[in-house]
Amino acid sequence: MTTDRRARVLASLALQDPLLPMQERICAAAVRTLPVSGAGLSLIGGVRGHRILVHGTDAVAQRMEDLQLTLGVGPCVESVRRGGPVLVPDVERQPDARWPGFIGPALEAGVRAMFAFPLQIGAVCLGALDLHRDRVGGLSDDYLADALVFTDLATASLLEAPLHGGNSDYEPSDWLARADAVVYQASGIVMVQLGVSIDQALLRLRAYAFLHDRTISAVAQQIVARRLRLDPDP
Amino acid sequence: MDHVDERTDPDDGREGRLAAAFVRLADTLVDDFDVIDLLAQLAEYCVDLVDATASGILLIDQRGALRVAAASSEAARVMELFALQQDEGPCYEACRTGQSVSEPNVGDLASRWPTFSARAQEVGFRAVHALPLRLRGETIGALSLFSAVAGPLPAEQAALARAFADVATIGILQQRAISEREVLAEQLQAALNNRIIVEQAKGVLAERHNYGLDAAFVLLRNTARSRRRRLADLARDVVAGSVDLRG
Numbered sequence: 278m279t280t281d282r283r284a285r286v287l288a289s290l291a292l293q294d295p296l297l298p299m300q301e302r303i304c305a306a307a308v309r310t311l312p313v314s315g316a317g318l319s320l321i322g323g324v325r326g327h328r329i330l331v332h333g334t335d336a337v338a339q340r341m342e343d344l345q346l347t348l349g350v351g352p353c354v355e356s357v358r359r360g361g362p363v364l365v366p367d368v369e370r371q372p373d374a375r376w377p378g379f380i381g382p383a384l385e386a387g388v389r390a391m392f393a394f395p396l397q398i399g400a401v402c403l404g405a406l407d408l409h410r411d412r413v414g415g416l417s418d419d420y421l422a423d424a425l426v427f428t429d430l431a432t433a434s435l436l437e438a439p440l441h442g443g444n445s446d447y448e449p450s451d452w453l454a455r456a457d458a459v460v461y462q463a464s465g466i467v468m469v470q471l472g473v474s475i476d477q478a479l480l481r482l483r484a485y486a487f488l489h490d491r492t493i494s495a496v497a498q499q500i501v502a503r504r505l506r507l508d509p510d511p
Numbered sequence: 512m513d514h515v516d517e518r519t520d521p522d523d524g525r526e527g528r529l530a531a532a533f534v535r536l537a538d539t540l541v542d543d544f545d546v547i548d549l550l551a552q553l554a555e556y557c558v559d560l561v562d563a564t565a566s567g568i569l570l571i572d573q574r575g576a577l578r579v580a581a582a583s584s585e586a587a588r589v590m591e592l593f594a595l596q597q598d599e600g601p602c603y604e605a606c607r608t609g610q611s612v613s614e615p616n617v618g619d620l621a622s623r624w625p626t627f628s629a630r631a632q633e634v635g636f637r638a639v640h641a642l643p644l645r646l647r648g649e650t651i652g653a654l655s656l657f658s659a660v661a662g663p664l665p666a667e668q669a670a671l672a673r674a675f676a677d678v679a680t681i682g683i684l685q686q687r688a689i690s691e692r693e694v695l696a697e698q699l700q701a702a703l704n705n706r707i708i709v710e711q712a713k714g715v716l717a718e719r720h721n722y723g724l725d726a727a728f729v730l731l732r733n734t735a736r737s738r739r740r741r742l743a744d745l746a747r748d749v750v751a752g753s754v755d756l757r758g
Contacts (some may be wrong), residue, residue, distance in 0.1 A: 360708075360743075361701025364693040400750035401705030415693060422574050425700070457594055458710045462724055465714020465750065475711060475750055501714070502725065511714065 283451065285424040286310070290448075292394040297449060299434045299461030300331045303406075307427045309333050311420050313392070317342055317429060320404040321357065328357075331404070340386050341409060350376040351383075353407045362425075363393045371417065374382070389413045394424060396432040399461055401476040403435040417447035429454050437474055440484065452483065453492050464496035471509055481507055525560065529671075532554060532556045536678050546695070547702040550581035553654070553679050558583045561668045563656040563673070564636065567593035568679070569602050570644075570652035573696055577606060578703055580652070581642070583648075585728045588634045588655060593655060600627045602653040603643035609650050612641040615663045637661035642672055644680040705743035712746035716756065730756055 289310045298359040304316040316483060319328045345351035350470035354375070356363040368383055368391055383391070390410040396403045406428050416424060419455040432439075433449035441447035460482070468478040482500075486493045487508060499505035524576075537553065550568045559567035565632035565694070567582040578596040582590055596602035600726050601612040614620055615638050620628040632641060636657040644652040654676045665671070683695065709731070731749065735742045750752040 359697075359701060360652055360704055360747075361697050366693060396706055399704060399711045400747050418573070418692075421696060425573050458590060458706075461710035462706050462714035462717070465711040465716075466718040467714075468711075468750075469715055469718035 282390070282422055283426055283453070283454070285416050286423055286430065287448065290430070294314070297333075299449075299502055300431065303427055303431050303434070304332050304334050307406070307408065307424070308396070308428075310406065311416070312410065312414070314387075314411045317407045317409075318404065319407065320435070322404055328404070329507060337388060337405070337409060341388065341407065342385065344379060348376070348378050350378070351379045352391045353393040355403050356395045356403055357397075359400055359423070360395065360397060363391075364415065364427065366422075367413045369413075387411050390415070392416060392424060394428040396435055398432060398436065401436075401474075401479070403432060403476065406431050421468050436479060439480060452486075453460055455494075457494065459501055460493055460497040463500040466500055469506055471507060472511045529560055532560060533678075537673075537732050539645045545697050547581060547705070549679060551693045551717055553675055556675055557654070557656060557672060559662075561672045562658070563640075563672075564590075564659045565589050565653045565657040568654065569593065569596060569606075570650060570699065571650070572699060572703060577603060578654070579706070580699075580702065585732075586725050588630070588658075592630055592634060592636070592657065595627050595630065596641075596653075596655060598626050599637050602655045605641035605643040605653040606650050608612055609643050609645055609648075611643065611669075613663055613669075616661045618632075628705060631657065631664075638663070640664050640669075640672070642676045644676055644683075646677075646680045646684055648750050649684070651680060651712040654679075661692075702747055708750060712749040713755065720756075 286306070289306045292301055293305050297305070300318050304318055307313065307316045313331065315335040315338045317330055317333040318331045319342060321328050328342070328346060333339045341351070341353070352365050354364040355491060368380060370391055371380060373380055388409045390411050392408040394406045396405060398449070406417050408424065410506070430449050433453045436449075436453070438450065462470065463482060464475055464478040467473075467481055468475045471478065471481065473481070482493055482496055486496045496505065500507070536549070539598045544737050546715060554566045554568055556601060557563045561721070562581075565582070565584050568580050569577045570580040572578045579590070579593045582593055584590075601614060605612045617628050617631040617637060617639055622710040636659060640656045642654045643650045644654060667725065708727075712731055713724050715723050716730055720727070720730070722730065731746060732742060734747045738745070745754065749756065
């Protein structure tokens, strides 16, 4: 079921130039696999949550990013704010009041449909994967599922960036996709214990599990049961 | 997720509460539709009106995986029993086959689903039933019912559970038809992410106030209700550190 889909998406990633950074490969593979014209991956960082485009497959992706940065509205901005995907199969049919000043310029740039996916893990939002298309139409269930897997991979890749440092051999493992409630509870506990952000807490869990050759779930259960406390010194 | 407690008058009688339940469900369908709100309400009705000890709803997410979408109890051990069924057990089978699965004695399940059977018995459940959420050949998830009493689900209660499940299914699929699928897909993903935020917030509160996880959830839920805020929004603020909940 889901493992087949993930394997297929990873295979499409493997077809990309291995020397490219993971974020670029994800965007390129997404454009090849999905019925979209272009893709952009943006990061959210800093204290004020500024967005910057890390990679865009074409000039339109950059234009969409710039527009939304200037106006402060748009499907991608909304997806991050709402904490969920924003799927727009027909940009022209949207009321202007939804994204004032955005729709006209988007249509001028040739964009007819947009699909925005926040790269999020609960309260952590690392950025967004934004897909655009020069034809009206939505994503089928199958393509939507693929897009979500691409989103998962991008999220894991960004989260683990400090661990792999852009190493082109890096392939995100599926721990994030399989994480259950106890992992998230543990990340909340670790966040308070170590005084770090929640994404750093997740990373610390991951690093500890890797170092001690245990599953993240097992480590999380120990932390939640108060039988394990992570050391402040990394 | 604003939960208005419908069960304010215990003298209402079961029939009155049943009628009120269906009126409320119908209202949910026509008004500002919120998938998680609908399912949470459904889970509560199953406990109150179907005499289940605990109930949960799992939905097939956009990737094809089974995810817990609502539960009548946030107690960790109960939640674990629902989560276990994402990979195996009655709900998984019900989704796979599109047929109801009824196990009147969880002790008999030890060889087929050892972990599930052991955990269920630890928590004190004796029987488990799973009804697929299904309409015209499409299965979108399952309703899971646990009972502290062994034995099959009485026919009348099974019919009622079936009715609740059908209402939920129709509501979700109707919304999908009206909104050209996109709104439902957006809602489901956001709702599943909201659950993660709640779990993160439970951890934060448990550590900050030296609570157990269940108590942390009760604090979160009660504060959300008294401050009239959506549970996930408050949870987000808790994780961000921008709000403090005095226990």
